Amino acid sequence: MNDQIDKTTEWVCDKCRQALVPQKVKVRYLDGNFEVDLLKCPTCHMVFISDELAMGKMLEVEKGLEDK
Numbered sequence: 001m002n003d004q005i006d007k008t009t010e011w012v013c014d015k016c017r018q019a020l021v022p023q024k025v026k027v028r029y030l031d032g033n034f035e036v037d038l039l040k041c042p043t044c045h046m047v048f049i050s051d052e053l054a055m056g057k058m059l060e061v062e063k064g065l066e067d068k
């Protein structure tokens with residue numbers, strides 16, 4: 001079983017062929033806000049969401065996040 005994001009593996013954006021970088025992303029889940037480390041494309045800002053996270057139907061990843 002390997003359902004965790006493996007940060008030693010390079011994940012690559014399908015569109016840009018850019019290596020994804022781990023970044024804190026604000027996630028809204030049910031009534032709470034969380035900050036989680038997700039992998040994000042530095043070029044198109046696509047956030048890679050693991051199947052585990054994607055299965056939470058209430059989950060909304062706020063896109064366009066901090067530009068800092």
Ligand SMILES: [Zn+2]
Binds near residue numbers: 013014016018042044
């Ligand atoms: Zn991309």
